[in-house]
Amino acid sequence: MQSQLQALISELKKRPLLERTEEAALWQACKAGSSESRDQLITSYQPLVFKTALSFGLQEALALDLIQEGTVGLIEALERYEPQRGVAFSLFALHRIRGRMMDYLKRESGAGQLLLDAPAWREEAAWVDFLVDEGLPPDLVAEERFLHAEVKKALERLPAKEQQVLCGLYVDDAQPAELARMIDVSLTHIYRLQKQGVRRVRGMLSRLIHEMKEW
Numbered sequence: 001m002q003s004q005l006q007a008l009i010s011e012l013k014k015r016p017l018l019e020r021t022e023e024a025a026l027w028q029a030c031k032a033g034s035s036e037s038r039d040q041l042i043t044s045y046q047p048l049v050f051k052t053a054l055s056f057g058l059q060e061a062l063a064l065d066l067i068q069e070g071t072v073g074l075i076e077a078l079e080r081y082e083p084q085r086g087v088a089f090s091l092f093a094l095h096r097i098r099g100r101m102m103d104y105l106k107r108e109s110g111a112g113q114l115l116l117d118a119p120a121w122r123e124e125a126a127w128v129d130f131l132v133d134e135g136l137p138p139d140l141v142a143e144e145r146f147l148h149a150e151v152k153k154a155l156e157r158l159p160a161k162e163q164q165v166l167c168g169l170y171v172d173d174a175q176p177a178e179l180a181r182m183i184d185v186s187l188t189h190i191y192r193l194q195k196q197g198v199r200r201v202r203g204m205l206s207r208l209i210h211e212m213k214e215w
Contacts, residue, residue, distance in 0.1 A: 005060045008067075009050060018044050027083045041078060042071075048090055049074050052097050055149050056105075065108075066101045073100035154204040162197035165190055 018026070023044070029037035049070035053063050077093035155163055164183060168174040176194075180187045 003060055005063055012047050012050060015043070015047075024083070027081075030078070031083070038078065042075060045074055045078075045089065045093060046071070048093060049097055052094065053101065056101070057149070062108075066104065069100040069104040070097040073097040076100075150205060151201065154201045157204065158197050158200055161185075162193050162200065165193040166197045166201070169194060 023041075026037045026041050026044075030041055049067055053066035053070055056063070056066065058066070073096040074093055077089070077096040080096075081089055081092055083089075155166060158166065161183060165179055168179045168182075169176065174182075176187055176190045180190045185193075
């Protein structure tokens with residue numbers, strides 16, 4: 001039997017994506033006062049709220065609370081967004097969605113009401129969960145989980161050998177010489193792959209780091 005969260009995610013997956021011209025028309029109508037267009041835009045961008053909430057890796061009840069908070073942030077972003085500026089709405093909205101979620105986590109953490117048990121809807125723990133210090137306050141745990149998830153995404157976009165080297169060195173704690181034997185390259189090449197991979201990851205995360213400084 002599906003949980004409430006799984007059922008909501010299943011429903012989201014059934015919704016078609018907006019075409020660019022269709023979205024532009026919706027924004028025009030929304031800014032002209034159309035409540036129907038406004039509601040359609042909110043519905044279309046709801047997956048962004050879910051994705052952000054799930055990236056924190058919290059239990060289902062908290063994820064549902066974060067989705068509610070994030071939806072408020074989405075609506076606030078929609079009201080303040082100016083399409084003519086040419087900034088993607090998803091980037092504009094993400095600041096307010098995550099800000100709402102982090103404010104909620106900080107409030108609940110201060111009230112001593114947060115539990116960071118493994119979510120029942122997840123079949124297995126993600127590797128990033130093992131990289132987070134659970135002794136931190138819950139809001140910081142959630143923040144670290146988000147950052148580790150973003151690093152994981154960046155690693156997955158690397159060329160195969162660079163990904164293998166960085167995961168080996170920083171996740172599996174392998175020795176450079178051991179990795180060189182495993183993938184049949186010289187030790188010098190291992191260090192070259194490490195340097196190239198780190199440079200790529202930094203580039204992919206540079207925008208995120210800049211944005212987080214502004215939050």
